Amino acid sequence: MQGEPSMDVTRLLRAWGEGNQAALDELTSAIYAELRRRARSYMKNERPGNTLQTTALANEAWLRLVNVAAVDWKDRAHFFAIAANVMRRILVDRARARGREKRGGAAQRVDLDQIPDISSRREPDLIAIDEALNALAKLDPRKAKVIELRFFGGLSVEETAEVLNVHEQTVLRDWRLARTWLLREIGGR
Numbered sequence: 001m002q003g004e005p006s007m008d009v010t011r012l013l014r015a016w017g018e019g020n021q022a023a024l025d026e027l028t029s030a031i032y033a034e035l036r037r038r039a040r041s042y043m044k045n046e047r048p049g050n051t052l053q054t055t056a057l058a059n060e061a062w063l064r065l066v067n068v069a070a071v072d073w074k075d076r077a078h079f080f081a082i083a084a085n086v087m088r089r090i091l092v093d094r095a096r097a098r099g100r101e102k103r104g105g106a107a108q109r110v111d112l113d114q115i116p117d118i119s120s121r122r123e124p125d126l127i128a129i130d131e132a133l134n135a136l137a138k139l140d141p142r143k144a145k146v147i148e149l150r151f152f153g154g155l156s157v158e159e160t161a162e163v164l165n166v167h168e169q170t171v172l173r174d175w176r177l178a179r180t181w182l183l184r185e186i187g188g189r
Contacts, residue, residue: 008030009027009030009031009075009076009079010073010074010075010076012024012026012027012030013027013073013075013076013078013079014073016073017071017072017073024066028062031076031079032058032062034080035058035061035062035080035083036054036055036058037154038058038080038083038084038087038153038154039054039055039057039058039061039087040054041154042057042087042091042152042154043057052091052094057087057090057091060090061083061086061087061090064086064090065079065082065083065086068082075162077155077159077162077163078163080153080154080155080159081149081153081155081163083153084148084149084152084153084154084155085148085152085153087152087153088130088148088152091126092126092127092130095125095126095127096127128186129182129186132182132185132186133147133148133182135185136178136181136182136185140174140178142164142166142174143174143177143178143181144178145164146160146164146171146174146175146178147175147178147179147182149163149164150171150175157171157172157175
């Protein structure tokens with residue numbers, strides 16, 4: 001979604017941020033399909049038998065985003081970066097709740113093999129990834145953000161570079177280093 005549609009979404013986000021409710025209605029039809037597509041990609045990493053469906057994840061994320069007060073939406077990429085964070089929180093919160101219910105059993109699983117170019121055959125759970133990402137964020141916030149935007153947000157290298165205001169090569173370098181760090185961190189648990 002480059003060019004014209006992206007500019008239209010940016011215009012609608014800004015109008016909505018200024019309180020225009022009609023812009024919110026237009027925005028919903030303009031981006032909801034993309035939000036569902038991204039939710040579907042997250043759900044591919046969920047454990048079998050998970051009761052949360054793609055539509056439910058997209059709906060819950062949308063409701064949380066709509067209820068955010070006074071966000072200065074920069075553009076479409078900024079919106080999806082925040083949506084990625086919201087979906088990550090929803091999935092991690094559900095995994096923690098399930099873990100509490102089962103006293104640690106059957107924790108939610110994420111297959112890191114689904115990340116392009118990852119060479120691990122392990123299936124670390126989502127909570128471990130979240131904890132490792134939080135640790136990485138303390139060491140190098142940008143690298144943690146790259147993982148969040150690409151893995152949880154489904155953003156392309158170009159979109160990630162735009163959100164972080166860095167060069168695409170920086171994103172690729174951060175992506176490789178952060179994945180390696182995360183795999184080592186999760187593998188040591």
